[in-house]
Amino acid sequence: MMVRILFYCFAALAITAATAVITSRHPVRAVLSLVVAFIATAGIWLTLQAEFLALILIVVYVGAVMVLFLFVVMMLDIQVEARRAGFVKFWILPTLCGIALILLLASVLGPHLQGTQMAANLPDPHSSLSALGMALFSDYIYPFELAAVVLLAAMIAAIGLTHRPRARTVRTQNPSEQVKVQPHDRLRIVKMPTSKKEGIA
Amino acid sequence: MITLSDYLIFGVILFGLSLAGIIINRKNLIVLLMSIELMLLAINTNFLAFGHFAHSIMGQVMVFFVLTVAAAEAAIGLAILVVLFRNKRSIDIQHLTELKG
Numbered sequence: 394m395m396v397r398i399l400f401y402c403f404a405a406l407a408i409t410a411a412t413a414v415i416t417s418r419h420p421v422r423a424v425l426s427l428v429v430a431f432i433a434t435a436g437i438w439l440t441l442q443a444e445f446l447a448l449i450l451i452v453v454y455v456g457a458v459m460v461l462f463l464f465v466v467m468m469l470d471i472q473v474e475a476r477r478a479g480f481v482k483f484w485i486l487p488t489l490c491g492i493a494l495i496l497l498l499a500s501v502l503g504p505h506l507q508g509t510q511m512a513a514n515l516p517d518p519h520s521s522l523s524a525l526g527m528a529l530f531s532d533y534i535y536p537f538e539l540a541a542v543v544l545l546a547a548m549i550a551a552i553g554l555t556h557r558p559r560a561r562t563v564r565t566q567n568p569s570e571q572v573k574v575q576p577h578d579r580l581r582i583v584k585m586p587t588s589k590k591e592g593i594a
Numbered sequence: 595m596i597t598l599s600d601y602l603i604f605g606v607i608l609f610g611l612s613l614a615g616i617i618i619n620r621k622n623l624i625v626l627l628m629s630i631e632l633m634l635l636a637i638n639t640n641f642l643a644f645g646h647f648a649h650s651i652m653g654q655v656m657v658f659f660v661l662t663v664a665a666a667e668a669a670i671g672l673a674i675l676v677v678l679f680r681n682k683r684s685i686d687i688q689h690l691t692e693l694k695g
Contacts, residue, residue, distance in 0.1 A: 400596050404604045411608055411632055415615030420624050427628050430608075434635055437604065440596065441646045446638075446657050453661065458631075458668045465672045466624055469679045484618050491614030498606040503599050524651045525658070533655055540662040547666030551673040
């Protein structure tokens with residue numbers, strides 16, 4: 394019963410925050426609402442006994458991805474007034490479509506699955522973390538490494554997209570040229586004919 | 595106790611909200627990216643619910659990989675957004691008409 398109350402509280406919080414994400418006029422407020430939605434959903438994942446993923450959601454998503462969003466939102470200088478000029482014109486049809494989708498899927502998912510009760514604890518004495526680790530590092534080791542490659546590719550792509558090479562006017566050192574330098578590049582001995590000193594005697 | 599359909603309906607509501615958000619926001623690209631994140635969150639909740647009620651760990655494994663790909667997608671999307679803003683001085687979707695699509 395306690396879990397059920399918690400579930401409904403977290404669900405209401407998440408849905409309210411998600412509504413605030415798509416309707417708030419200021420992007421910073423939208424990002425903060427998304428943080429609230431993520432934390433509430435992490436609570437719902439806890440009721441599903443997915444402790445590790447719930448904490449990953451908070452640490453990685455709220456801690457890293459949402460902070461990245463906040464950085465980008467604050468870095469870009471967006472005109473707040475001009476941003477939402479087209480907002481009011483378009484909201485009726487999408488809202489009706491969204492409500493229709495929600496009602497359709499809820500009517501499909503609701504009655505048929507009514508009998509499926511909350512499962513008891515997982516049958517084995519291990520927590521779901523050890524089971525997840527066993528699955529990830531035995532059966533799913535190649536997808537796991539592939540996920541690492543995906544992250545590496547994303548990192549390289551993000552750096553390559555946003556990196557600006559320095560302007561040519563900036564004076565820089567070239568270490569390989571400096572190492573390869575030979576004495577005759579730096580010192581040139583010129584033979585000249587000597588001349589008698591003239592002038593005041 | 596909490597039934598499977600409770601979780602599924604919660605996921606459906608989140609998904610429908612984010613879908614409406616994508617259609618509503620004709621202006622701001624950042625809100626579009628955030629709606630996609632919300633969609634992935636709803637999908638992940640469905641995966642976890644099915645996995646939990648099927649007594650299987652595979653739902654959690656799937657959510658793990660979806661989270662990885664979603665993080666990569668957010669990073670690249672925001673990088674593209676920064677480059678776009680640098681070139682056009684705006685992130686208005688109405689101005690993205692180079693491809694004449």
